[in-house]
Amino acid sequence: xxxxxxxxxxxxxxxxxxxxxxxxxxxxxxxxxxxxxxxxxxxxxxxxxxxxxxxxxxxxxxxxxxxxxxxxxxxxxxxxxxxxxxxxxxxxxxxxxxxxxxxxxxxxxxxxxxxxxxxxxxxxxxxxxxxxxxxxxxxxxxxxxxxxxxxxxxxxxxxxxxxxxxxxxxxxxxxxxxxxxxxxxxxxxxxxxxxxxxxxxxxxxxxxxxxxxxxxxxx
Amino acid sequence: xxxxxxxxxxxxxxxxxxxxxxxxxxxxxxxxxxxxxxxxxxxxxxxxxxxxxxxxxxxxxxxxxxxxxxxxxxxxxxxxxxxxxxxxxx
Numbered sequence: 001x002x003x004x005x006x007x008x009x010x011x012x013x014x015x016x017x018x019x020x021x022x023x024x025x026x027x028x029x030x031x032x033x034x035x036x037x038x039x040x041x042x043x044x045x046x047x048x049x050x051x052x053x054x055x056x057x058x059x060x061x062x063x064x065x066x067x068x069x070x071x072x073x074x075x076x077x078x079x080x081x082x083x084x085x086x087x088x089x090x091x092x093x094x095x096x097x098x099x100x101x102x103x104x105x106x107x108x109x110x111x112x113x114x115x116x117x118x119x120x121x122x123x124x125x126x127x128x129x130x131x132x133x134x135x136x137x138x139x140x141x142x143x144x145x146x147x148x149x150x151x152x153x154x155x156x157x158x159x160x161x162x163x164x165x166x167x168x169x170x171x172x173x174x175x176x177x178x179x180x181x182x183x184x185x186x187x188x189x190x191x192x193x194x195x196x197x198x199x200x201x202x203x204x205x206x207x208x209x210x211x212x213x214x215x216x217x218x219x
Numbered sequence: 220x221x222x223x224x225x226x227x228x229x230x231x232x233x234x235x236x237x238x239x240x241x242x243x244x245x246x247x248x249x250x251x252x253x254x255x256x257x258x259x260x261x262x263x264x265x266x267x268x269x270x271x272x273x274x275x276x277x278x279x280x281x282x283x284x285x286x287x288x289x290x291x292x293x294x295x296x297x298x299x300x301x302x303x304x305x306x307x308x309x
Contacts, residue, residue: 004300160286167292167296168289171292209279
């Protein structure tokens with residue numbers, strides 16, 4: 001049984017894995033959607049008819065904006081675009097398992113990269129709002145000997161964020177492929193609803209929401 | 220050569236048992252998430268207007284509670300597919 005990540009091709013000596021290729025495809029989809037959707041709104045009159053596609057774009061952007069504002073408050077203005085991008089990328093990545101891709105999020109490299117970005121954002125926000133002295137003082141609170149525990153709890157954040165997403169995606173993938181080996185037809189189909197659609201949407205939502213909550217708490 | 224094979228078989232068998240035992244940790248998050256969902260349902264029943272916020276808080280708590288289960292899953296996956304113990308033999 002092999003669930004490892006296959007190498008698609010090599011550029012020189014650098015291996016390009018399935019994950020990277022699938023990420024490129026999702027990026028292309030997202031970028032073309034953003035360009036096609038954004039073009040309709042540029043120079044459009046306020047009462048212009050934007051068509052069905054423009055309406056869908058507006059609903060998506062507006063819904064994401066409102067959801068982010070409900071959690072982050074006034075910080076939503078600066079972090080909103082990143083959070084919306086993060087959520088849409090993770091959503092497309094998790095759902096890409098439905099059309100036979102290996103989800104890019106079923107690779108620890110992807111999830112750890114996103115978790116590292118979240119970690120830097122959290123620490124940067126804390127540093128900016130508390131100042132350098134207050135930031136380092138925060139590690140010695142409530143008592144000085146708790147310093148190692150505070151450091152561990154900060155480092156545990158990106159690790160648990162990344163492993164949560166990775167573990168649930170790769171776990172679902174492995175269960176599905178074991179099931180396909182036992183009963184190749186009919187039975188596995190409804191289980192995709194749980195493992196790909198439900199779990200995928202929920203994990204994308206949770207990753208984004210935890211990042212937002214941690215950033216809001218940091219500063 | 221035979222001894223090597225035997226040692227490998229023992230390590231593989233023990234790893235499979237270890238992976239199974241690691242997944243016992245799944246009980247914890249299951250119980251915890253169930254309790255959270257129960258109280259969430261209760262809160263929605265009491266205040267149906269606030270259901271959006273309640274469900275958000277519930278999912279957030281459940282996601283954090285899930286972490287231990289995911290750690291055990293990762294340990295089980297490492298034991299099954301990227302066994303570090305086999306490398307010690309050679």
